[in-house]
Amino acid sequence: MSIKTNDEWIKILSGRLNPGQLSTSEGERYRHSHDESDHQPVEPDVVCFPESTKDVQAVLLIAKDHHIPVTAFGAGSGLEGSAIPIRKGISLNFERMNQVLHFAPEDLLVTVQPGITRLALNQRINRHGLQFPIDPGADASIGGMAATNASGTTAVRYGVMRDQILDMEVVLANGSIIHTGTKAKKSSSGYSIGGLFVGSEGTLGIITEITLKLHAIPEHTIAASCTFETPRECAEAANSVLLMGIPVQRMEFVDAPSIKKVNEYGGYGLPEKHSLFYEFAGLTQSAIEDARLAEELMEDLGAQNWHVAADAEERATIWKARHEMAYAYRHQPGVSVTGGDVCVPISKLPELLEHGRELIEASGLEGGLLGHIGDGNFHTCIVYDPESIEQKQLAFGINDQLAFRAIELGGSCTGEHGVGLGKQKFQESEHGEALALFKNMKQMLDPDNLLNPGKIFA
Amino acid sequence: MSIKTNDEWIKILSGRLNPGQLSTSEGERYRHSHDESDHQPVEPDVVCFPESTKDVQAVLLIAKDHHIPVTAFGAGSGLEGSAIPIRKGISLNFERMNQVLHFAPEDLLVTVQPGITRLALNQRINRHGLQFPIDPGADASIGGMAATNASGTTAVRYGVMRDQILDMEVVLANGSIIHTGTKAKKSSSGYSIGGLFVGSEGTLGIITEITLKLHAIPEHTIAASCTFETPRECAEAANSVLLMGIPVQRMEFVDAPSIKKVNEYGGYGLPEKHSLFYEFAGLTQSAIEDARLAEELMEDLGAQNWHVAADAEERATIWKARHEMAYAYRHQPGVSVTGGDVCVPISKLPELLEHGRELIEASGLEGGLLGHIGDGNFHTCIVYDPESIEQKQLAFGINDQLAFRAIELGGSCTGEHGVGLGKQKFQESEHGEALALFKNMKQMLDPDNLLNPGKIFA
The missing domain is CATH 3.40.462.10 (FAD-linked oxidases, C-terminal domain)
Incomplete structure (x- = not known):
């Protein structure tokens, strides 16, 4: 692996993506420098707009090759700075991966790309008498909601984001593409890894597909x-x-x-x-x-x-x-x-x-x-x-x-916003010896520390 | 680390545990050789009856020192051979760790040791108008139900075992003792590792405490x-x-x-x-x-x-x-x-x-x-x-x-019984590339392959 200048790895990225899938404009770098929190903005070097899982894989492989940090970006509605690319590099914006891939009303299931927002999803499915009820207030992207384990006003009835997800497609830092589950409502097979990626804020892998449970709209x-x-x-x-x-x-x-x-x-x-x-x-x-x-x-x-x-x-x-x-x-x-x-x-x-x-x-x-x-x-x-x-x-x-x-009091420093930058100082108090295990997980899944580096723990 | 004969490591175990906490009797070895499935029975060398988390930690450290397999045993009601100690060694029976450690009816929560059975737990809490509704049929231990992600007839209403657990104390193969969560109903802090241990059949760590959600008994x-x-x-x-x-x-x-x-x-x-x-x-x-x-x-x-x-x-x-x-x-x-x-x-x-x-x-x-x-x-x-x-x-x-x-059809080879011995042949078909990640997880958490070796995958 050779160390190259910014220009060189950006050129390689440009060569792999279609024109318009990559931007270094001031406007885009500013838009991807912050979320809705008051954490210090940091601009990425470049913003990529993947249109497929293969695009995400390609970006991660180039990033790995050139040691470039990659931070996923949904709707930018986060409240703890999770999407701020504090080590610069690539901001991976999912707004073009916003499709419903498979809608199965008869199974109360839908498979979506991470860039779709919760209101856009509901607009698509409400006419069938179904809803995706998780409501954090903002019109967040489903990918961002998964990445922070969002919830909101209806969690008391339906649970949190983690409870809604049967399966995800995740691209790992080494470029391999895995599924975390199946389309069945229950499973006792293998290790349950889905819950680990939910709430990991893009530090362990990049979510590229999500299969969600749906619920009947109440009468x-x-x-x-x-x-x-x-x-x-x-x-x-x-x-x-x-x-x-x-x-x-x-x-x-x-x-x-x-x-x-x-x-x-x-x-x-x-x-x-x-x-x-x-x-x-x-x-x-x-x-x-x-x-x-x-x-x-x-x-x-x-x-x-x-x-x-x-x-x-x-x-x-x-x-x-x-x-x-x-x-x-x-x-x-x-x-x-x-x-x-x-x-x-x-x-x-x-x-x-x-x-x-x-x-x-x-x-x-x-x-x-x-x-x-x-x-x-x-x-x-x-x-x-x-x-x-x-x-x-x-x-x-x-x-x-x-x-x-x-x-x-036996509780948590964050119920639904995530750790991002603001809650790192509480990690040791809340998790004790488990923090060492978190770090081992991170090391195993992202040995070069390129996936949203500097988040959750330093 | 020295290789010793059976007699030597058993003597060391005996020295650490109280008399009566260890048995090599034919009867106990037979009882711990099988579950309710028709998988081939295998007898452990010794059965240990821990009475505390410290006992479990001590057994795991001695096992690590002497390279002895350890297989957890709950009520023996499993249906896929998960509790059969196929590499012999130690069967760790939790029937003496069967206490309610903290009952908080006002929080709809209870913290129990893994050896308590679901009926014993309900007997304790029903008088308060509360229930632990997960019902796999058998009077399984809560630890065994967690280890296999059991569910049963009420999952359609309440979800599966994984959905009931807010926190667990887990002893890892290296002897460290971690908590997987808090007593709060929601958290977006750290990595969510609890779901990973649930359903892992004692191959990643040994569960020693479980905090469960309770539910009001319907009117x-x-x-x-x-x-x-x-x-x-x-x-x-x-x-x-x-x-x-x-x-x-x-x-x-x-x-x-x-x-x-x-x-x-x-x-x-x-x-x-x-x-x-x-x-x-x-x-x-x-x-x-x-x-x-x-x-x-x-x-x-x-x-x-x-x-x-x-x-x-x-x-x-x-x-x-x-x-x-x-x-x-x-x-x-x-x-x-x-x-x-x-x-x-x-x-x-x-x-x-x-x-x-x-x-x-x-x-x-x-x-x-x-x-x-x-x-x-x-x-x-x-x-x-x-x-x-x-x-x-x-x-x-x-x-x-x-x-x-x-x-x-997009489903799973096991909805609730677990993988154990019987469902290993389906792991590659069901999980694909994620299987490599499962193996990395196992390697990270149990590098000597001593925790229930030979289960889930070979």
């Missing part, structure tokens, strides 16, 4: 909300729903400051209290029964302002408000927002939510807590002045304290 | 059954239930010959037709609604003999009959029974079930098809005279043909 859906005086009461109420076995489609917590913020942003007129937002879905009578029982339970627990959306339009408005809460913070001119993503056993949520509010109040910064309370997962949105080193340190300090406390 | 449960003229119609009807999104707790197929067999065995008086057995469970009104819709759907599809169990006793009888079907075949004196375990995309089931019946009819052997039709997973029970080489070849030939056909 009937009901949205409702209620309020409590404290975050602790919200957490305890949400846990009661789970313990009673009432199936919820979504169950979200939003603290009072965030409700106030989104009211200001979108004029929603929501009661400005700590709130729970519910969705019940299923066969019509079942969904009605679920909502009725939840209402009774919430009343018993002292909830106020129980409100059921009158129609589909009001239901959509409620979830629009929920999804806009992070934007309501980010929308303000001249400020930056940092977000946390801790996940703990549900019984620890009351304590951690209270701790979160205390930390924010003590800091004097503006900030809110909101999240997927049925999974024990919540986010912070903490606003700071990017010109003030003190404010930035305060804001990041709150997230760090919450993450370390979550780990102490 | 109301309804059992029902119906019949069709052909296996194909049964498969198509089952798929219609899934496509309509009717939640089922169990949905089982049993072919007419197996119904006849179990009627003879237990006097159940079931209609001797190809049958579907249902369980609907949830909040009372929801379960009633689910059963009503399923009944309408089955009638539309031409089902006969729709029957709802009148009470809990009749419901228990129905499921007792379902679980006794394999025994009904095995019960006969002087015969052996071989069982298959294929899993395919649901739309391929009609074809594969028909093919299975044709193969059995053509062989002239007695046999039946039954299984977890909502997962695309079914078993064969094929009866043969163990004295007849021809019959044995015919019986095994049917399972082989079904397994290869399942793989061709």
